[in-house]
Amino acid sequence: MSFAKLKATREAQTKPSYVSSDTPESRPRAAGGEQAAQASTSSSHASSLPQNANEPQQLYKNIPKTLLEIRTDAVKGRGLWATQNIGAGQTILALPPYAAALSTANLSSYCSACTKPKPASGSSPLKRCTQCRIVHYCDAACQTADWALHKLECVALRRGGPPSEDVEGETSSGALIPNDAIRCLARMMWRRKKKGLESDWSKELDAMQAHLPISPSAQEQHTHLALSLVRFLGLTSPQELAELGVASGAELARIVAKFTTNTFTLSAPDLTPLGACIAPPVALINHDCQPNAVVVFPGTKQSHRASHARDHSAGDTPRRRGKQILTAYIDTTLPRIQRQQALQETYNFDCRCSLCTSDDPDPRESVWCPKKCGGICPMPTEENPLSQCSRCKSVLRDTDAVLDAIRVGQQGLDKATAVQFSDRAKAQQLTSKLIPILTSAGLPPAAHPLLALRRLHLAMLIEDVSGSVSADDPSSPLAQKTQTQTQLLDEAIITATQICKGLDAVLPYAHPVRGLARAEAGKLLAVDEPAPAPTLTLTNTNTTSTSTAPPHSPPTGPARLKLARDTLLHAHTELQLGFGKANAGGEVGRAVREDVVGLERELGGVDAARGGGGEGCEGGGEA
Numbered sequence: 001m002s003f004a005k006l007k008a009t010r011e012a013q014t015k016p017s018y019v020s021s022d023t024p025e026s027r028p029r030a031a032g033g034e035q036a037a038q039a040s041t042s043s044s045h046a047s048s049l050p051q052n053a054n055e056p057q058q059l060y061k062n063i064p065k066t067l068l069e070i071r072t073d074a075v076k077g078r079g080l081w082a083t084q085n086i087g088a089g090q091t092i093l094a095l096p097p098y099a100a101a102l103s104t105a106n107l108s109s110y111c112s113a114c115t116k117p118k119p120a121s122g123s124s125p126l127k128r129c130t131q132c133r134i135v136h137y138c139d140a141a142c143q144t145a146d147w148a149l150h151k152l153e154c155v156a157l158r159r160g161g162p163p164s165e166d167v168e169g170e171t172s173s174g175a176l177i178p179n180d181a182i183r184c185l186a187r188m189m190w191r192r193k194k195k196g197l198e199s200d201w202s203k204e205l206d207a208m209q210a211h212l213p214i215s216p217s218a219q220e221q222h223t224h225l226a227l228s229l230v231r232f233l234g235l236t237s238p239q240e241l242a243e244l245g246v247a248s249g250a251e252l253a254r255i256v257a258k259f260t261t262n263t264f265t266l267s268a269p270d271l272t273p274l275g276a277c278i279a280p281p282v283a284l285i286n287h288d289c290q291p292n293a294v295v296v297f298p299g300t301k302q303s304h305r306a307s308h309a310r311d312h313s314a315g316d317t318p319r320r321r322g323k324q325i326l327t328a329y330i331d332t333t334l335p336r337i338q339r340q341q342a343l344q345e346t347y348n349f350d351c352r353c354s355l356c357t358s359d360d361p362d363p364r365e366s367v368w369c370p371k372k373c374g375g376i377c378p379m380p381t382e383e384n385p386l387s388q389c390s391r392c393k394s395v396l397r398d399t400d401a402v403l404d405a406i407r408v409g410q411q412g413l414d415k416a417t418a419v420q421f422s423d424r425a426k427a428q429q430l431t432s433k434l435i436p437i438l439t440s441a442g443l444p445p446a447a448h449p450l451l452a453l454r455r456l457h458l459a460m461l462i463e464d465v466s467g468s469v470s471a472d473d474p475s476s477p478l479a480q481k482t483q484t485q486t487q488l489l490d491e492a493i494i495t496a497t498q499i500c501k502g503l504d505a506v507l508p509y510a511h512p513v514r515g516l517a518r519a520e521a522g523k524l525l526a527v528d529e530p531a532p533a534p535t536l537t538l539t540n541t542n543t544t545s546t547s548t549a550p551p552h553s554p555p556t557g558p559a560r561l562k563l564a565r566d567t568l569l570h571a572h573t574e575l576q577l578g579f580g581k582a583n584a585g586g587e588v589g590r591a592v593r594e595d596v597v598g599l600e601r602e603l604g605g606v607d608a609a610r611g612g613g614g615e616g617c618e619g620g621g622e623a
């Protein structure tokens with residue numbers, strides 16, 4: 001698994017949100033910069049705070065001082081605080097990563113300079129570096145922009161990577177390709193040397209917080225990464241290490257530790273993980289499971305010439321002056337215990353945020369009220385099987401059945417996630433079987449692992465839907481073909497709708513994941529319905545009636561189009577806030593807006609054909 005994927009399993013799907021969370025109390029800004037920061041950090045976190053940076057405010061020139069300031073929290077260390085009220089959807093920070101690398105699987109399908117994907121067939125394909133034959137670029141301009149780093153990387157790639165599990169593929173000449181973490185680290189080191197060790201750029205990197213790994217497995221992982229890096233860089237002596245500005249092996253270990261604590265998953269505008277990247281000003285932001293900001297890579301209007309890490313403030317409540325800016329490092333749709341484990345494993349701290357310390361029932365860990373009053377019961381556990389509805393106080397019976405369903409669901413989710421690419425049929429069989437088991441055990445749409453299973457199921461269904469539309473088999477009978485297509489599409493729409501319900505219950509309004517999920521549901525509703533292929537049903541009165549609709553199937557015809565338009569409009573509003581207003585909701589937000597305009601036109605046509613006036617939105621669907 002690539003480093004990006006590994007981190008992404010923890011963080012990507014639920015890139016941060018933005019509730020008006022009541023963040024821990026702000027503390028007065030530490031007067032003494034790094035020393036003060038170090039002194040005020042809990043030693044139980046075994047972290048080593050920056051030793052050699054300037055007064056932090058003098059570094060980080062690209063942090064807008066009119067909006068933000070660096071302060072130190074006694075528990076979390078340095079962080080960013082709002083110096084004025086920041087509106088929903090306002091960009092807080094926008095900057096390109098200091099170093100980035102695509103994961104190996106993406107090296108031939110994305111540009112290594114701007115991270116734009118391979119163009120659709122028909123347009124000119126990505127150009128491969130003729131020397132290493134590994135990295136690809138949109139054109140000569142992208143290649144030139146990346147050359148200063150790639151010329152060093154090209155040599156290292158041709159030399160071949162370390163023969164270890166960090167290697168994820170090989171070149172046509174059989175050279176091994178190290179994973180994205182090693183290549184990103186190497187790019188960071190080369191650039192650090194080029195910029196000068198005394199430059200602010202390098203000092204910001206050096207000032208990143210490092211956790212000295214506590215667990216033996218983390219220690220082993222760091223050592224392994226450091227050794228692989230040395231081999232990839234082609235270093236054979238301590239002198240060569242010193243030429244890169246690294247005085248000793250211990251210092252190299254610290255650099256690796258800083259890297260793992262502070263990297264981000266480089267993602268596409270739709271949050272698909274692409275690789276690893278590092279941006280010290282953004283890495284200053286601390287974690288909260290109910291954060292008030294989000295890190296996204298929304299794509300630029302004309303092209304992806306610059307891959308910006310943008311930190312957006314989103315949601316419908318402004319971040320008030322004096323509040324700490326907080327993002328989520330992990331998937332916040334997960335139940336508390338899994339969030340805590342992920343944070344401990346990678347970032348080495350116990351989260352004490354309001355969500356992690358609350359006693360209120362949490363939809364992530366809940367079961368519908370047995371009396372169906374609309375309330376929820378806390379999910380029973382082996383230790384605490386007693387559970388009652390938070391609203392009507394009805395007691396949940398047969399908790400063993402619920403516990404069994406959850407256990408089987410979690411095991412199935414782990415298995416299906418592991419085999420989703422290698423054995424699609426198995427993964428799909430698992431998700432299809434487990435979703436009804438969990439719903440009949442009474443789990444609401446937000447509960448884990450039901451929500452996660454549905455998200456996985458939908459990803460596979462969407463591939464099937466596009467496959468069934470594009471690979472229309474002319475030999476199969478029309479009725480059978482359209483029925484399969486209708487069933488697939490309806491199942492995808494129903495699943496997407498349930499996912500939106502689940503995400504709405506656990507993520508704050510305008511979270512990018514919510515916006516993307518709603519955009520997906522809207523797009524599925526907008527897919528042309530397969531030509532009607534009615535099944536004939538004989539009735540006992542000797543007449544025939546037609547019916548293709550399974551129970552709870554989505555509406556058809558103009559009603560479906562209207563629902564698609566309304567869903568996409570809703571998605572557009574959330575995407576604008578989640579991916580930034582100034583950026584018009586990012587690449588996905590702009591595409592959704594075009595879809596809305598198309599649907600408005602179609603609906604106008606339908607209304608005109610019926611002789612009615614359209615009931616569309618002015619200006620093509622701006623919410």
Ligand SMILES: C[S@@+](CC[C@H](N)C(=O)[O-])C[C@H]1O[C@@H](n2cnc3c(N)ncnc32)[C@H](O)[C@@H]1O
Nearest residue numbers: 075076077078209262283284285286287347349
């Ligand atoms: C990416 S860094 C954030 C910036 C860091 N505070 C600094 O001083 O450079 C991540 C580290 O910050 C600390 N941290 C972030 N959020 C925290 C939280 N909610 N509680 C405790 N520590 C936190 C942890 O030590 C974590 O490994």
